[in-house]
Amino acid sequence: MAKDIDQQILNDLRQFDFVAQNIWPRLRGLFKRTIAARCNQCVISSRVPYITLTDGVCNLCHEHNKLRANDEETVWQKKYVEHQRKELDHLLKSHQGKGRDRYDALVLFSGGKDSVYMLSRLRKEHPGLRVLLMTWDNGFYSKLSLDRCKEVAAKMDLDHIVYKPRSSVYKTLYCYTLKNVEMKGSYQTVDRLDGTLNQMLGFYFAYDMNIPLVLAGVDFAQELIMQFHSYYVMPFEDMCSRTLTDRMERRSGFKIADIFTEEDQKLFWDGTGKDPDRIPQYVLPFVAWRPDKAAILGELERESLMPERDSSPILTNNQVLSIMTAIDIKTIGYCSFEPEFAEMIRFRENDPVYWRNAFEMAEFGARNKVFLQRTVSKVLGKLGLTFQEVGLEA
Numbered sequence: 001m002a003k004d005i006d007q008q009i010l011n012d013l014r015q016f017d018f019v020a021q022n023i024w025p026r027l028r029g030l031f032k033r034t035i036a037a038r039c040n041q042c043v044i045s046s047r048v049p050y051i052t053l054t055d056g057v058c059n060l061c062h063e064h065n066k067l068r069a070n071d072e073e074t075v076w077q078k079k080y081v082e083h084q085r086k087e088l089d090h091l092l093k094s095h096q097g098k099g100r101d102r103y104d105a106l107v108l109f110s111g112g113k114d115s116v117y118m119l120s121r122l123r124k125e126h127p128g129l130r131v132l133l134m135t136w137d138n139g140f141y142s143k144l145s146l147d148r149c150k151e152v153a154a155k156m157d158l159d160h161i162v163y164k165p166r167s168s169v170y171k172t173l174y175c176y177t178l179k180n181v182e183m184k185g186s187y188q189t190v191d192r193l194d195g196t197l198n199q200m201l202g203f204y205f206a207y208d209m210n211i212p213l214v215l216a217g218v219d220f221a222q223e224l225i226m227q228f229h230s231y232y233v234m235p236f237e238d239m240c241s242r243t244l245t246d247r248m249e250r251r252s253g254f255k256i257a258d259i260f261t262e263e264d265q266k267l268f269w270d271g272t273g274k275d276p277d278r279i280p281q282y283v284l285p286f287v288a289w290r291p292d293k294a295a296i297l298g299e300l301e302r303e304s305l306m307p308e309r310d311s312s313p314i315l316t317n318n319q320v321l322s323i324m325t326a327i328d329i330k331t332i333g334y335c336s337f338e339p340e341f342a343e344m345i346r347f348r349e350n351d352p353v354y355w356r357n358a359f360e361m362a363e364f365g366a367r368n369k370v371f372l373q374r375t376v377s378k379v380l381g382k383l384g385l386t387f388q389e390v391g392l393e394a
C-alpha cells in the first residue's frame with residue numbers, strides 16, 4: 001500500500017516535471033499578470049523581501065556581475081577556491097586506508113545528482129578511500145532516489161547501509177514544523193531541522209563506527225546562504241560541542257525539547273564530552289570543487305549512473321517539499337528555496353529556464369490548487385495531517 005502511494009507521488013511529480021519543460025513555457029504568457037515578476041538572470045521572485053529588479057535584473061545579480069567584471073576580485077576568489085581544492089585533495093589522500101577501523105569515510109548518500117556525482121568523483125580521484133555509503137530512509141524519501149542509491153552502490157560494488165529510523169521520529173518532526181512555519185518560510189524551519197537531523201545521524205553513525213570522515217554532497221550555494229562557513233570542513237570546535245544543534249535552534253526558532261521526547265532529542269548531535277579522537281570531520285567537497293551543472297550531468301552520463309531526465313530535484317528530493325512549497329506561497333508569497341536555487345544559477349550550477357518554469361508553476365499551482373495539489377494531498381495523508389492543520393485549503 002505505502003509503496004503504491006510512493007509510486008503515485010513519483011508519477012505526479014514526473015507529470016509536473018513534464019509540464020514544466022514542455023507545456024508551461026507556452027502557457028505562461030497567459031498568466032503573467034497573476035504571478036510574480038522574476039529576475040531575467042537568476043529567476044528569483046521579486047516577492048523575496050530583499051530583492052529589487054532594475055532593468056529586469058535583481059540587485060544580487062547586479063552585484064554578482066560587478067564582482068565578476070572586477071578582475072582583481074575574481075583572481076582572488078579563484079585563488080581561494082584553488083587553495084581549498086588542494087587542501088581537500090590532500091585531506092582525502094592522507095585518509096586513504098588510514099581509518100582506525102574498516103572505513104575511512106562515511107558518504108551521506110541521498111541518490112540525488114549531487115551525491116551520485118560526489119561519489120563517482122571520489123572513486124576516481126581517491127580509489128584507495130574505503131567508503132561506506134549511508135542512506136537514511138525516513139519514509140518520505142523519493143522512491144526514485146532510494147532505488148538509485150541501491151543501484152549505484154551495487155554497480156560500484158560498495159558497502160551500503162540503508163538506515164531507517166523509527167517512523168515516529170520524522171513524522172513528529174514534519175507534523176510539528178509544518179504546523180509552525182509561519183512567516184519564516186519552510187527553508188529555515190522544516191527543511192533546516194530535517195537536513196540537520198540527517199547530517200547528525202551520520203555523525204553519530206561515524207562516531208560509533210569509528211569512521212574519521214563524513215562526506216556530504218551539499219551544494220556550495222546552500223553553504224553560502226546558511227553561512228555555516230565558506231570552508232569545506234566544519235570547524236572542529238563546532239563538532240566537539242552542541243554548537244550545531246544550538247545554531248539550528250536559533251535559525252529555525254524551534255527548540256528540540258518542545259518537539260521530541262528526551263530519547264529522540266539525543267539524535268541531535270552534541271559533541272560535548274565525546275572522545276575528541278573519534279569525532280569525525282564533516283567535509284563538504286562541493287565547497288571546494290564548485291562543479292557546474294554541465295560537469296555534474298556530463299559525469300553521470302559518461303558513467304551511466306543517472307539519466308538526465310531523472311536528475312531534477314523535483315523528482316529526487318523529499319516528498320514533503322510539495323507541502324513546504326504550498327505553505328510558503330500561501331504565507332510569504334514565494335517558495336523559500338528560491339534564494340538557494342538563484343545563487344546556484346548565478347554560478348551556472350542550475351538551469352534558469354527550467355527553474356523559472358518550475359517556480360512559476362509552483363506559485364500559480366498553489367494559488368489555484370492545481371499541479372502540486374494532488375501530491376500535497378497524498379503526502380499530508382501519509383503524515384496523518386489535514387490541509388487546515390498546516391494552514392492550507394483543500
Ligand SMILES: [Zn+2]
Nearest residue numbers: 039042058061
Ligand atoms: Zn537575479
